Amino acid sequence: MLTDTSTSRPGTPDTASAASARRTHDDAPDTMALFARMAELEEGPERDELRDELVTAWLPMAHRIAGRFRDRGESVEDLRQVAALGLVKAVDRFDPSRGAFESYAVPTITGEVKRHFRDRMWALRVPRRVQELRNRVRVARRELTQNPGTPEPTTAAIAEHTGLTEEEVAAGMEALESFSTLSLDAELSSGEDGYSLADTLGAADGSYDVVVDREAAKEGLRRLPERERAILYMRYFEDMTQSRIADQLGISQMHVSRLISRSCARVRDEVLGQRPGGRTTR
Numbered sequence: 001m002l003t004d005t006s007t008s009r010p011g012t013p014d015t016a017s018a019a020s021a022r023r024t025h026d027d028a029p030d031t032m033a034l035f036a037r038m039a040e041l042e043e044g045p046e047r048d049e050l051r052d053e054l055v056t057a058w059l060p061m062a063h064r065i066a067g068r069f070r071d072r073g074e075s076v077e078d079l080r081q082v083a084a085l086g087l088v089k090a091v092d093r094f095d096p097s098r099g100a101f102e103s104y105a106v107p108t109i110t111g112e113v114k115r116h117f118r119d120r121m122w123a124l125r126v127p128r129r130v131q132e133l134r135n136r137v138r139v140a141r142r143e144l145t146q147n148p149g150t151p152e153p154t155t156a157a158i159a160e161h162t163g164l165t166e167e168e169v170a171a172g173m174e175a176l177e178s179f180s181t182l183s184l185d186a187e188l189s190s191g192e193d194g195y196s197l198a199d200t201l202g203a204a205d206g207s208y209d210v211v212v213d214r215e216a217a218k219e220g221l222r223r224l225p226e227r228e229r230a231i232l233y234m235r236y237f238e239d240m241t242q243s244r245i246a247d248q249l250g251i252s253q254m255h256v257s258r259l260i261s262r263s264c265a266r267v268r269d270e271v272l273g274q275r276p277g278g279r280t281t282r
Contacts (some may be wrong), residue, residue, distance in 0.1 A: 028102055029057040035096040039079035054091050055084075058105065062087040072117065079113060086112030103164045130175045136162050137172030228263045235260060 027055040034054055041047040066083035070076050086109035094104050140161045155173070159166045221229060234240045246253040
């Protein structure tokens with residue numbers, strides 16, 4: 001009776017079966033031997049060469065993962081670069097004794113791409129929870145408008161489709177507008193006399209400071225003697241010179257100057273004494 005000499009020893013799978021079991025896709029390259037070899041090597045040219053060979057072999061998979069994130073505001077080429085970086089990290093950290101490389105590499109590369117969007121692409125930083133809501137709302141809107149002519153889904157429809165509350169849907173929809181921002185120099189009109197967003201922004205109005213100062217000084221002015229109030233009125237509201245005020249009141253110009261200085265100092269000290277950190281001069 002003939003025996004099959006090619007049968008493997010008990011407990012040891014043949015090489016082809018082992019390779020097939022370790023690969024989760026039909027087009028996945030069989031690189032387990034290369035990984036095992038690289039794990040045995042010290043840092044050096046030979047190990048670097050094996051590393052480059054492994055990265056090249058698995059690069060199509062990284063590109064496929066990058067393709068899942070297209071049409072989200074980032075170019076496909078940049079996404080491929082990020083995915084390739086994740087692949088390099090996966091190759092460097094993979095332990096061949098723990099199973100298939102693809103099972104380890106896919107979440108590693110996907111996580112790298114997601115981190116890229118989270119850390120580099122958001123113009124306004126929002127919590128991760130809100131970013132997740134944004135993604136669920138975005139997918140739901142796409143699914144609910146697959147048929148041509150379908151109207152934009154309402155907040156209630158999205159909430160029912162996703163199982164979220166309407167408040168959560170509203171937060172996710174707001175986050176959709178936070179992914180990118182409009183430049184202040186962006187032109188808002190296509191006409192010749194178009195204007196930018198910056199043109200619609202108000203400027204600081206110094207008149208508000210004048211109003212605040214006047215209101216703060218009002219009580220101090222009321223407490224001044226009548227003659228001193230009259231002198232300040234003639235000087236600052238009627239724009240009279242100190243000499244004209246002196247002639248009208250029958251006093252010297254020097255006395256007018258002293259009265260103005262003393263009155264202003266008194267009002268100023270009262271105002272500062274009412275403000276936090278202010279002090280009153282006696």
